[in-house]
Amino acid sequence: MSDIPLIISPQWLSEHLEDPQIVIVDCRFSLADPELGRRQYQTNHIPGAFYLDLNQDLSSPVKEHGGRHPLPNIEELAEKLTAMGVYSQETLVVAYDDSRFGFAARLWWLLRYLGHDKVALLDGGWKSWVAGNYPVTDGIPIGKPGKFVVNLRSPMVVDIETVKTRKDLPGVVLIDSREGERYRGEKEPIDPIAGHIPGAVNYPWQQVTDEQGNAKSPEAQKSRWSEVENAEEIMVYCGSGVTACVNLLSLEMAGINQGKLYAGSWSDWCSYLNKSEY
Incomplete structure (x- = not known):
């Protein structure tokens, strides 16, 4: 796994926005305002980025025990990744947030847990992207079929x-x-x-x-x-x-x-x- 970078720079990502082997995921979220991240995404995001919500996509419903953010239903998450165009062990997934990796790292870990090693985090996240004057959009991407097969670790x-x-x-x-x-x-x-x-x-x-x-x-x-x-x-x-x-x-x-x-x-x-x- 040493040939797969854990962290990528905004410049590198800006040069690979059109790469069909890359899928970008916006993971912005606020525990204090659970809808804030989605609103921010709908306002502006990195071109081509999809949105995954901590509560709705990266966690399962809360029960008496199991914590405030139980791990998500694995098959449902795999279906969402497939709909984004992710192919197991082929597509590089790049995740970002605006919380010092606080939420994007959850997706990073989940993908590794599901058996997908090709995942990296955007250094500095959304703030670094905007500070570098890289392009943003409010357009929602249309997913292309992928094939994400779970190999649970x-x-x-x-x-x-x-x-x-x-x-x-x-x-x-x-x-x-x-x-x-x-x-x-x-x-x-x-x-x-x-x-x-x-x-x-x-x-x-x-x-x-x-x-x-x-x-x-x-x-x-x-x-x-x-x-x-x-x-x-x-x-x-x-x-x-x-x-x-x-x-x-x-x-x-x-x-x-x-x-x-x-x-x-x-x-x-x-x-x-x-x-x-x-």
């Missing part, structure tokens, strides 16, 4: 029982990807209980990029993970299994490929807790 994801039984074993590291205040339980703006999973160490996902949303260098990513690079297994979570994917991207950039996603994340974990127990 089940070991890439873990559930709450796996986390419970493995998190304290030698050689296993549990990563909390949220900002320090939420990890420490000083504030919790979304979930009903504050705190973190016992034994987890904190690597905030925002550290993967600079303030402009550009990915830090592979050398910086490797340095960031120096204390866990020799772990046998790394389980990563966040609030709901979305921004944890940015840390999984960072691990991949650092050449560390033993990272796994706890998809339900803290929102799943705390759904089993009573406030009096924590």
Whole structure:
């Protein structure tokens, strides 16, 4: 997979907009205003880009347990990718957002989970594209038939029982990807209980990029993970299994490929807790 770039520049993408082997996906989203990303897409987006919504396309309906953004129905997502013209292991999918990879990395991880390695993120996202004066449009592309066949990589994801039984074993590291205040339980703006999973160490996902949303260098990513690079297994979570994917991207950039996603994340974990127990 080393010949497939994880990050591509706006300039590179601008030079390949007409390439039939590339499908672009706009993943802009706001947790505070779930319709904002779609409205932004309908106003302006990269020419040829399709839109995938975190709630509607990249997640399945919320239940009592399983977290705020359960993994999507795999077959339905495969059908959507097929309708966009994606061919398994042939088409390069380029995803972008305006949230420092916070939502585009979810699609990146999902495609890898579904067995599709040819996926990259746009460095700097939408803001970088606009700042470079590259073309934008409000035109909605017409999909051309593709053929996306799922080759599920089940070991890439873990559930709450796996986390419970493995998190304290030698050689296993549990990563909390949220900002320090939420990890420490000083504030919790979304979930009903504050705190973190016992034994987890904190690597905030925002550290993967600079303030402009550009990915830090592979050398910086490797340095960031120096204390866990020799772990046998790394389980990563966040609030709901979305921004944890940015840390999984960072691990991949650092050449560390033993990272796994706890998809339900803290929102799943705390759904089993009573406030009096924590």
